[in-house]
Amino acid sequence: MKNMTEENITVSDNSDLEDAGNPELRGYLSKWTNYIHGWQDRFIVLKDSTLSYYKSELESNLGCRGALCLKKAKVKPHEFDDCRFDVSVNDCVWYLRASNPEEKQQWIDVLESFKVESGYGTSSDSSSNGGGLRRHGSVTSLQSTGSHGRTARRLTEKIAELDTYSEVLGKQAVQLQQYFAMCVAAAQSNSDEAVEAIDAVTLADGKCEGNDLRPHVGEVRATSASFKATCTATMQALQQCVELLRRREKQARQAEELYMALKNQLTEARLASKPGPDHEEGPHSTLPDDEFYDAVETGFDKMEEERCARVVPPSVATRDQVELPPPAIDNRLTVHALWPEIDRISTEQMQAAFEGVGGEIGWQLFAEEGDMRMYRREMEVDGMVMDPLKAMHKVRGVSAREMCHYFFNPRYRYEWETTLETMTIVEELSSDAMVFHQTFKRIWPASQRDALFWSHVRASEGNTYAVTNHSTTNPDYPPNTSACIRLYVTVCLACRSEYPAGEQPTRENVVTSIAYCSTVNPGGWAPAGVLRAVYKREYPKFLKRFTSYVVDQCKGKPLAI
Numbered sequence: 001m002k003n004m005t006e007e008n009i010t011v012s013d014n015s016d017l018e019d020a021g022n023p024e025l026r027g028y029l030s031k032w033t034n035y036i037h038g039w040q041d042r043f044i045v046l047k048d049s050t051l052s053y054y055k056s057e058l059e060s061n062l063g064c065r066g067a068l069c070l071k072k073a074k075v076k077p078h079e080f081d082d083c084r085f086d087v088s089v090n091d092c093v094w095y096l097r098a099s100n101p102e103e104k105q106q107w108i109d110v111l112e113s114f115k116v117e118s119g120y121g122t123s124s125d126s127s128s129n130g131g132g133l134r135r136h137g138s139v140t141s142l143q144s145t146g147s148h149g150r151t152a153r154r155l156t157e158k159i160a161e162l163d164t165y166s167e168v169l170g171k172q173a174v175q176l177q178q179y180f181a182m183c184v185a186a187a188q189s190n191s192d193e194a195v196e197a198i199d200a201v202t203l204a205d206g207k208c209e210g211n212d213l214r215p216h217v218g219e220v221r222a223t224s225a226s227f228k229a230t231c232t233a234t235m236q237a238l239q240q241c242v243e244l245l246r247r248r249e250k251q252a253r254q255a256e257e258l259y260m261a262l263k264n265q266l267t268e269a270r271l272a273s274k275p276g277p278d279h280e281e282g283p284h285s286t287l288p289d290d291e292f293y294d295a296v297e298t299g300f301d302k303m304e305e306e307r308c309a310r311v312v313p314p315s316v317a318t319r320d321q322v323e324l325p326p327p328a329i330d331n332r333l334t335v336h337a338l339w340p341e342i343d344r345i346s347t348e349q350m351q352a353a354f355e356g357v358g359g360e361i362g363w364q365l366f367a368e369e370g371d372m373r374m375y376r377r378e379m380e381v382d383g384m385v386m387d388p389l390k391a392m393h394k395v396r397g398v399s400a401r402e403m404c405h406y407f408f409n410p411r412y413r414y415e416w417e418t419t420l421e422t423m424t425i426v427e428e429l430s431s432d433a434m435v436f437h438q439t440f441k442r443i444w445p446a447s448q449r450d451a452l453f454w455s456h457v458r459a460s461e462g463n464t465y466a467v468t469n470h471s472t473t474n475p476d477y478p479p480n481t482s483a484c485i486r487l488y489v490t491v492c493l494a495c496r497s498e499y500p501a502g503e504q505p506t507r508e509n510v511v512t513s514i515a516y517c518s519t520v521n522p523g524g525w526a527p528a529g530v531l532r533a534v535y536k537r538e539y540p541k542f543l544k545r546f547t548s549y550v551v552d553q554c555k556g557k558p559l560a561i
Contacts, residue, residue: 025110027103028057032095039097046070046107049114051087053094068094070114077108087111159241165234172227179223329458330430338472342433342456345490346468350460353494353515363390367540371395374540378532384522387532389539391516395547397507398554399561400495403514404465406550407493408457410436416549419443426474432457437477439484447524450484452477463561466494480523488521497561505561507554516543 025046030039031053043054045064049071052064068089078084082101085108087094098104333339367374371394376387395403406412413423419440426435433456442448452474457467471488479486494515499505518539522531 025107029107030097032097044096046110046114051094051111066094068092070111073111075108075111077104161237162234162241165230165237168230169227169234172223172230175219175223176227179219327459330432333430333433333456336429336433338429338433338454341470341472342454342468345470346456346458346466346492349468349490349492349517350458350464350466350494353466353492353517354496354513366536369540372540372543374536376532376535384524386519386521387535388519389517389535391514391539391543393514393516393543393547394511395514395551396511398512398547398550399505399510399559400463400465400497400512401459401560402554403495403512403547403550404457404467404493405560406553407546408432408455408467410434412549412553416546418545426452426477429454435472435474437474448484449487449523450482451487451489452479453489463497464494466492468492485522485524487523490517490519492517505559507559510559510561514543514547 027044028041029044031042031044032038033040041056042065043057043060045052045054045060049069050067051070051073052067054060054062054064068087072089074088076086076088078086081097083099083104084095084097085104087096096107098107333342336342363375363377365373366376373392375390375392379386379388406416410423410425414420420438421441422439424437426437428434433454435452435454437450437452439450440448451471453469453471455467455469457465459465469489469491471490492515494517495512497505497510497512499510503509516539
């Protein structure tokens with residue numbers, strides 16, 4: 001990912017953005033493109049509630065390559081990656097990575113501020129719930145289902161009761177009005193003040209002068225009592241309706257929250273079925289094997305292109321004299337705690353290197369090109385492919401000692417090992433043995449790997465030399481404690497030089513036979529078919545690249561036999 005600095009982000013307060021209420025934000029972020037090209041640097045521009053991206057800042061005047069409306073967008077920080085966040089609108093998702101967590105948070109804060117100002121979110125809305133749409137108090141738009149049905153029926157019954165009470169109240173109000181009219185008619189001779197003073201109590205007592213209302217006293221009392229009871233029942237029914245409405249509102253909110261949760265789960269499940277940066281190595285990966293292999297193959301091609309494009313100045317080229325391996329085993333190694341293991345494994349590997357292929361061992365020829373033959377045996381341990389490989393090759397013009405010199409010496413490793421990212425010499429055991437820790441470049445979708453191994457170079461009879469690498473342990477370099485998965489290796493490069501009897505060896509007449517044996521435990525899950533396809537493709541390329549490198553390094557130098 002491109003190295004980001006504060007200068008990569010620009011915030012402006014242009015007057016033409018006042019309506020949006022937010023400043024403009026622009027800068028470089030890494031955007032995941034597809035499973036072939038992985039993460040790529042893109043110039044991102046936030047303006048007028050629209051997020052746009054361009055291939056580079058120079059192309060920002062040529063039209064954007066894509067845009068999202070933030071008013072309906074969901075901004076979600078990644079659960080584990082401190083520098084990554086995702087911006088999505090429905091099924092369209094942009095996977096973005098900043099150079100550091102602070103820069104990521106700056107982008108998220110500004111993106112969320114656009115949503116708040118637009119009215120599609122609130123300050124309390126979090127990206128985890130999609131920014132949150134405004135919830136309205138009305139429940140009339142929600143249909144009663146499930147447990148809502150009983151509440152709806154009870155509410156209907158209460159409304160029917162209110163209709164009945166309304167009808168009774170209407171009749172009782174008419175009756176009381178009639179009694180009041182009779183009272184007014186009986187008191188026509190009284191003054192206006194007297195008429196106004198007549199009330200239901202006076203009428204009920206039958207004290208109106210000039211007219212005997214005593215026969216209606218019982219009716220008035222009964223109607224008044226009934227009116228009071230009806231009003232009380234109406235108020236109780238109204239209170240029950242309010243309580244039912246509150247309960248239904250609560251249930252409606254719960255139903256809405258459940259709906260949004262299920263909708264988010266459905267969206268995540270739908271997005272999970274699409275290729276994305278989370279489709280990484282693992283037994284539950286949904287990335288098909290063919291796409292997995294295409295991505296890995298593209299990663300190797302990109303590394304090879306970078307290597308070919310890298311030009312080393314003549315003054316920097318490493319063309320020193322061959323000094324290794326020494327003619328005999330260094331005495332310092334023989335007293336080291338690792339010596340028994342180093343001696344045993346190195347001896348076994350050298351003896352097995354030039355043994356015949358085929359027969360009971362089960363070697364299968366899987367690649368052939370010129371003098372090169374590649375053999376393998378299929379072997380899995382705990383579901384992980386550990387196919388032992390064996391390459392037989394011949395190269396003219398260089399000696400076995402020269403081949404092993406360049407393979408062992410860490411001074412040259414970055415020049416011929418294209419997948420190497422870092423190399424650390426953990427311990428120098430002697431002049432012919434070292435312990436290395438190496439990390440390898442990550443090739444998406446496979447996880448990044450590292451290895452901790454001892455390396456020993458030695459001479460044998462018949463102009464034979466060999467370098468053996470074998471995994472080891474060290475408390476300062478524990479496995480699988482960082483982003484890397486530890487792989488375990490046993491590798492042997494054995495070389496034997498020959499030249500015509502009776503002649504002095506020269507660049508023109510020396511021929512070196514090479515046996516390259518490798519057993520690798522990947523340390524983590526990867527598709528078996530993909531691993532075997534990668535082995536078939538990469539091992540011959542590696543051996544050709546390395547031998548060509550040695551031939552080039554030895555040009556113009558005396559032969560070291």
